[in-house]
Amino acid sequence: MGKLATIICFVITFLLLGGIAVLIAWLADKMKSPMFSIDQANINGYNFTADNHLNATFILEVRSHNRDSKYQIKYDLIVVSVYHSGYTLAYDTTLGPFTQHHGDDIVFTARPRARNVLIRNPELAGDIRNEARAEKLGLEVHVRAAVRYEVARWKHKSYVLRIICTPVFVGLSSGKGSQSTICDVDRF
Incomplete structure (x- = not known):
């Protein structure tokens, strides 16, 4: 025993x-999620017609900072969408792929385009007209990114990052710039 x-x-x-x-x-x-911000936001070709059709190209400078000291982040697919009051105005799916090393920043420019987007909600159309008269649109920017955290060549689990940046103010006149907006990041 x-x-x-x-x-x-x-x-x-x-x-x-x-x-x-x-x-x-x-x-x-x-693993730590990266930090995101919208450093600059501009608009080109803004036209909101009398029958509530929007045409515009939003130019968004997005910054991502990898806070993780061990993992590099590979961005496979990035989708940037522009919203106003929960209504989708424009999106850009032409971004990526990117690789972000430990402690590095990546700055990429997204150009979501609104092409003849009909704004059916009369309250939203009124809000957009009022903000256009004040020459400053208040927007919400959503970024979805399919990412992989990796160490050397060893692949780790893949995630989807959901980034929400609000409020993002875009000046309609050439002299008005935007302020940097810090974003909320969720990883799932």
């Missing part, structure tokens, strides 16, 4: 130490 007790004690100790090692590795391996 002494030999059996020693073996059982050894197995339990081995399992406990192995479990603690796995827990420490899991806690130390927590």
